[in-house]
Amino acid sequence: MAKSTLSFVCQNCGAAYNRWQGKCESCSEWNTLAEEDSTGNVPVSIRSKRKGRTFALESLSGKSHDAPRLSSGMVELDRVTGGGFVRGSVLLVGGDPGIGKSTLLTQATSMLARAGHRAVYISGEEAVAQVRLRAERLGLANAPVQLASETSVEDIVSTLSEGTVPRLIVIDSIQTMWTDTVESAPGTVTQVRASAQALIRFAKKTGAAIILVGHVTKDGQIAGPRVVEHMVDAVLSFEGEGSQQFRILRAVKNRFGPTDEIGVFEMTGLGLREVSNPSELFLSERDLGSPGTAVFAGIEGTRPVLVELQALVAPTSLGTPRRAVVGWDPSRLSMVLAVLEAHCGVKLSGHDVYLNVAGGLRIQEPAADLAAAAALVSSLVNAPLPTDAVYFGEVSLSGAIRPVAQTSARLKEAAKLGFGRAVLPESARGDVSDAGLALNSVGGLTTLVAEIAARGTPRGNHQTQRDAEPVEKNATPARFRREKG
Numbered sequence: 001m002a003k004s005t006l007s008f009v010c011q012n013c014g015a016a017y018n019r020w021q022g023k024c025e026s027c028s029e030w031n032t033l034a035e036e037d038s039t040g041n042v043p044v045s046i047r048s049k050r051k052g053r054t055f056a057l058e059s060l061s062g063k064s065h066d067a068p069r070l071s072s073g074m075v076e077l078d079r080v081t082g083g084g085f086v087r088g089s090v091l092l093v094g095g096d097p098g099i100g101k102s103t104l105l106t107q108a109t110s111m112l113a114r115a116g117h118r119a120v121y122i123s124g125e126e127a128v129a130q131v132r133l134r135a136e137r138l139g140l141a142n143a144p145v146q147l148a149s150e151t152s153v154e155d156i157v158s159t160l161s162e163g164t165v166p167r168l169i170v171i172d173s174i175q176t177m178w179t180d181t182v183e184s185a186p187g188t189v190t191q192v193r194a195s196a197q198a199l200i201r202f203a204k205k206t207g208a209a210i211i212l213v214g215h216v217t218k219d220g221q222i223a224g225p226r227v228v229e230h231m232v233d234a235v236l237s238f239e240g241e242g243s244q245q246f247r248i249l250r251a252v253k254n255r256f257g258p259t260d261e262i263g264v265f266e267m268t269g270l271g272l273r274e275v276s277n278p279s280e281l282f283l284s285e286r287d288l289g290s291p292g293t294a295v296f297a298g299i300e301g302t303r304p305v306l307v308e309l310q311a312l313v314a315p316t317s318l319g320t321p322r323r324a325v326v327g328w329d330p331s332r333l334s335m336v337l338a339v340l341e342a343h344c345g346v347k348l349s350g351h352d353v354y355l356n357v358a359g360g361l362r363i364q365e366p367a368a369d370l371a372a373a374a375a376l377v378s379s380l381v382n383a384p385l386p387t388d389a390v391y392f393g394e395v396s397l398s399g400a401i402r403p404v405a406q407t408s409a410r411l412k413e414a415a416k417l418g419f420g421r422a423v424l425p426e427s428a429r430g431d432v433s434d435a436g437l438a439l440n441s442v443g444g445l446t447t448l449v450a451e452i453a454a455r456g457t458p459r460g461n462h463q464t465q466r467d468a469e470p471v472e473k474n475a476t477p478a479r480f481r482r483e484k485g
């Protein structure tokens with residue numbers, strides 16, 4: 001007979017140990033082990049000895065339900081989910097406290113309810129009055145959302161099993177839910193896992209879409225069980241810099257759609273506003289004509305996004321110079337710095353280097369290498385880059401500039417926003433016939449560095465605002481220009 005196994009379960013990653021220890025060997029967190037019944041879920045009395053029943057096996061080509069997706073009415077949210085909520089699917093939305101998860105989901109449920117669907121909002125954290133207060137502030141108090149403040153999964157499931165099947169159920173948050181099939185306290189790994197399991201079962205059985213809100217720990221992991229991430233169909237992460245108004249919704253995992261799309265929102269006094277043209281937003285507060293900034297023409301999912309990279313290169317007073325980067329991969333920065341030193345004769349070992357992506361966006365593309373390099377050199381030699389130029393291209397370890405995908409989409413977006421020229425990889429020429437921009441193609445980083453350095457003035461006696469565009473158009477060497485036509 002299986003004996004009840006009490007074991008110590010890490011509350012961060014779910015790893016189980018049979019004795020207590022200070023540090024979890026799986027995720028290296030300290031003091032996260034708590035005693036739980038890790039076999040967990042099914043009490044022996046329920047486990048029956050009956051023979052399994054047989055069920056019908058179906059073919060892939062069978063008829064599926066009507067309208068498998070339900071649009072949320074929010075374009076940016078639909079973009080991230082891949083076109084709306086899939087029936088019977090379960091989504092996990094994670095994010096820092098106060099980032100706006102409850103606001104986003106209140107807006108989404110209200111939109112659906114107004115469109116005539118049954119939408120339910122279960123808050124385990126806030127009282128009904130608090131949720132109402134928020135809805136009032138958002139101007140959504142009259143939306144026919146069904147609201148409750150509940151934490152028992154069994155009660156929730158039996159309540160929602162009555163009447164028409166809800167199209168959308170929001171559970172805010174999964175960490176506050178508990179089920180009496182397991183004995184651990186609410187918020188523990190076992191409880192969260194069992195509650196999530198019960199809700200997922202309900203979603204699959206009835207076809208309702210469920211959104212679980214999950215808390216995020218200090219280092220950005222969805223707290224408690226990573227296991228929940230494996231159980232759900234999609235994991236969305238809601239991010240933003242505390243001081244900024246911009247919020248970015250990103251798909252981390254999606255069984256029914258792409259994972260590289262982002263949705264951009266702005267937090268206003270009246271809730272979250274969708275931002276359909278993020279480039280305009282990210283470039284809205286540009287510091288025109290100051291050294292150390294370069295506009296990167298990037299791609300987020302299917303959408304081109306223009307964003308400003310800001311660099312500061314300053315002599316260091318420390319033995320080991322500082323390298324700090326916000327919004328980009330630190331190891332890519334190190335690589336670009338190494339290439340600049342090794343191939344372009346740029347000496348940075350005596351300088352602190354700071355790089356920031358404006359607007360709180362996090363860039364993952366290697367295509368940002370060229371823009372980062374341009375911003376760094378521009379700051380080092382104190383030479384502003386042309387304000388009407390965008391940059392993109394991957395820097396290879398040899399110092400060559402490699403082509404990147406979707407060149408024409410990047411150029412089109414830049415032209416649309418009024419940019420006049422693009423600095424891009426030489427080999428990208430093929431697919432950029434009529435972009436409406438002057439194209440300055442560079443084959444190697446050395447060329448670009450020489451070009452920027454030629455305009456530089458030593459730090460300190462930079463002639464102020466003599467000319468917003470330090471290089472006259474005629475002075476640009478012909479090989480850097482490729483006019484349209």
Ligand code: TYD
Nearest residue numbers: 097098099100101102103267268269270271
């Ligand atoms: P909330 O949705 O409660 O965050 P979460 O559920 O992720 O913890 O959002 C709380 C923050 O959003 C709070 O700091 C106030 C701000 N906010 C606004 O700026 N405008 C609004 O209309 C609302 C409802 C909230």
Ligand code: MG
Nearest residue numbers: 101102125172
């Ligand atoms: Mg909340």
